[in-house]
Amino acid sequence: MARINLDHIRHAYGAKAKAAGDYALKEVHHEWDDGGAYALLGPSGCGKTTLLNIISGLIHPTQGKILFDGADVTHLTTQQRNIAQVFQFPVIYDTMTVYDNLAFPLRNRRVPEAEVRKRVENILEMTDLAGMATRPARGLTADQKQKISLGRGLVRSDVNAILFDEPLTVIDPHMKWVLRSQLKRLHRQSGFTMVYVTHDQTEALTFADKVVVMHDGQIVQIGTPAELFERPSHTFVGYFIGSPGMNVMPVSIVGANAVVGDQTIPLSGTPMVQTPQRLELGIRPEFIRISRDGMPITIAKVEDIGRQKIVRASFCGQPIAVVVPEDEEIPSEPRVHFDQAAIGIYADSWRVELGG
Numbered sequence: 001m002a003r004i005n006l007d008h009i010r011h012a013y014g015a016k017a018k019a020a021g022d023y024a025l026k027e028v029h030h031e032w033d034d035g036g037a038y039a040l041l042g043p044s045g046c047g048k049t050t051l052l053n054i055i056s057g058l059i060h061p062t063q064g065k066i067l068f069d070g071a072d073v074t075h076l077t078t079q080q081r082n083i084a085q086v087f088q089f090p091v092i093y094d095t096m097t098v099y100d101n102l103a104f105p106l107r108n109r110r111v112p113e114a115e116v117r118k119r120v121e122n123i124l125e126m127t128d129l130a131g132m133a134t135r136p137a138r139g140l141t142a143d144q145k146q147k148i149s150l151g152r153g154l155v156r157s158d159v160n161a162i163l164f165d166e167p168l169t170v171i172d173p174h175m176k177w178v179l180r181s182q183l184k185r186l187h188r189q190s191g192f193t194m195v196y197v198t199h200d201q202t203e204a205l206t207f208a209d210k211v212v213v214m215h216d217g218q219i220v221q222i223g224t225p226a227e228l229f230e231r232p233s234h235t236f237v238g239y240f241i242g243s244p245g246m247n248v249m250p251v252s253i254v255g256a257n258a259v260v261g262d263q264t265i266p267l268s269g270t271p272m273v274q275t276p277q278r279l280e281l282g283i284r285p286e287f288i289r290i291s292r293d294g295m296p297i298t299i300a301k302v303e304d305i306g307r308q309k310i311v312r313a314s315f316c317g318q319p320i321a322v323v324v325p326e327d328e329e330i331p332s333e334p335r336v337h338f339d340q341a342a343i344g345i346y347a348d349s350w351r352v353e354l355g356g
């Protein structure tokens with residue numbers, strides 16, 4: 001187990017990187033706690049795998065250092081860093097039995113056979129593979145093979161960290177849910193530092209204590225699921241987390257008010273903004289209330305999604321989404337209230353403080 005320091009890390013795949021846009025990973029400078037469960041979340045191409053591979057040692061960063069428990073490991077190999085990895089697709093020995101595949105990382109390190117048996121049996125149980133321990137891996141289904149891969153990543157007790165790169169992609173949806181819960185339990189029991197790459201917000205939010213949201217080669221926020229929901233630091237976090245995502249609309253600021261079209265919305269404080277900056281107001285659909293008074297909207301459509309309805313509407317010419325309980329009546333001349341405490345003001349996409 002290790003505390004991981006990413007010390008001013010940048011990475012470019014091309015040799016002659018100059019501008020910020022040449023870097024697949026822009027400046028990353030963070031400390032990750034020993035024993036933390038982190039999910040790296042973001043869309044395809046945002047730099048998740050690049051960052052994971054820098055932590056594992058498969059890639060050496062163009063700039064910066066990486067430290068495990070204060071020791072510089074930037075130029076060490078994966079093996080020297082003592083890291084277990086699970087990739088998107090199975091990495092197993094087809095000719096070995098399921099049991100021997102799981103035992104391999106332990107036997108390789110000369111772990112006594114009695115301890116091997118104990119640990120392998122635990123993993124067989126966890127991955128629901130106990131019934132096929134003596135079968136050769138060849139001939140198993142893709143998701144059974146991936147469960148072996150996952151088990152191989154989890155079987156050792158002496159690793160600094162376990163890194164997962166979209167490990168459940170080939171697993172069927174029900175088993176995905178089961179394995180995710182078991183991973184979470186295993187994390188609590190073992191206290192390993194775990195880093196889990198995914199582009200699926202449900203996967204990230206259920207697995208991790210801290211979600212690391214990435215966008216365009218940068219970390220835009222590290223937070224608990226509640227923090228990401230309640231106080232997105234960047235409009236991208238608001239948009240990417242939640243369904244539907246946060247409403248974002250251009251505003252101008254007058255003192256402690258946001259002005260959208262002909263509507264003036266009082267804020268809980270004065271935003272600390274400088275000109276010229278692109279100013280936006282962000283509010284999640286869950287914090288807008290539809291009623292008979294307030295600011296007028298024009299409803300375009302209502303989507304019934306079971307226990308809630310999503311109202312798609314236009315507010316001062318801006319598209320907005322509002323979440324309302326299923327049994328709530330929508331007035332014929334609908335108006336809206338924004339919950340003041342839930343309004344965020346963003347300058348050039350970053351959230352700004354509201355002063356007293």
Ligand SMILES: Nc1ncnc2c1ncn2[C@@H]1O[C@H](COP(=O)(O)OP(=O)(O)OP(=O)(O)O)[C@@H](O)[C@H]1O
Nearest residue numbers: 013014024042043044045046047048049050051199
């Ligand atoms: N070996 C490489 N050579 C050149 N460019 C690369 C290489 N690997 C990744 N990139 C580029 O670096 C950027 C970040 O890619 P990366 O694979 O880290 O993103 P990701 O978030 O993991 O995406 P995905 O979810 O699709 O794997 C992308 O623009 C990608 O095209």
